[in-house]
Amino acid sequence: MAARIEHLVTSGSFSLDGGTWDVDNNVWIVGDDDECVVIDAAHDADAILAAVGDRRLVGILCTHAHDDHIGAVAGVQAKRTAPTYLHPDDMVLWDRVYPDAPPSRPLENGQHIQVAGIDLEVLHTPGHSPGAVCFYAPALGTVFSGDTLFHGGPGATGRSFSDFPTIIASITDTLLTLPASTVVLTGHGESTTIGAEAEHVDEWIARGH
Template identity: 35%
Template sequence: MNAKKIHSYTGGHVFTNGYVVELDNACLVIDAPALIHEVIQQEGLKPTHLLLTHQHFDHTEDVEALQKLGVKVLQHSPYNETLIRQKEARENWGLPVDIKPFEADEHLEGKDSIEIDGTEIQISHVPGHSPDSICFYLPALGVVFAGDTLMEGSIGRTDLPGGSHETLLEGIRSKLFTLPDDTVVCSGHGSQTTIGNEKKHNPFI
């Protein structure tokens, strides 16, 4: 199974990446930065599933808009205001964040993989940046959507509620660095990279 196309979008208050993967009979959205639904509609795409790497506000601002389009939401665990962090965003940073509580169609906690439109999606729970952080690896496409777990030359912040530097590094080594070196890493912030490049050059690991 090959994707027809993988789109990337960067938006929201902290320049968060979201992705859209066109399959034959499905259209996957990975993370929901603000206004990604408008870009999807402008492209004439018909999103079917939203896969959330974690619940931080910058990755979930557009969940409500996507649900109104009929998109099924899949995430690690139920909505959690502490994980969303929008109160902190509003009061400490002055960001006009307004995310209403939402219900997912499927919780992925404890699951190693799912299949959508004949495409296998392997799931790795890699906490450390956020307790609910998960990565989505599509072996047929050679790409892993890593959220804020692993980024080009960097890793996710671990000074947030529920964060752990040691836990994050261990998860990256055991669950991401075991992927093929040529696996493309699509992260929540910054540019694309590869597993091989990060194994060689990431200064945090």
């Protein structure tokens, strides 16, 4: 069977800079009937494991290391042997959640990860966090944007380790170079397209957030 994208919404909390907020996260699974990857193991390991089923889990791919996006990594790995991939620039955040359990493998810009005949290209898109990445699947016409780009604007940059000019540069120099029809599957909330968001960059810059 051809590769497909599956979607879970998991719920929990996000904590940083002394505050805690309730959040719903998108968890994306890319694969076929035999193997898959999980993009962002958020909150609920049991739900993620149920969705993976008996398929070979090729890896857990982290768009970044805020606690709401990696909180279920340990629970998934307790039941399944699979490497976790993270950009090294986000270790400052990872270590706050898993100080004694480093991720298995580093991510770098331009890296390619294969699953179920699909190529996922790693795009380093700092700004929301230093090591934020997106995963571009041209065969699926899709980019998994984590918290770099949402329906309606860039990810938040008001907390530690984030920067607004940097995220704008990541979006304009990297994501907006993708085909306008590319579907953007986000870390929270509804999906969008590259073309739909490209129309509003000047508005985001004018707002400054």
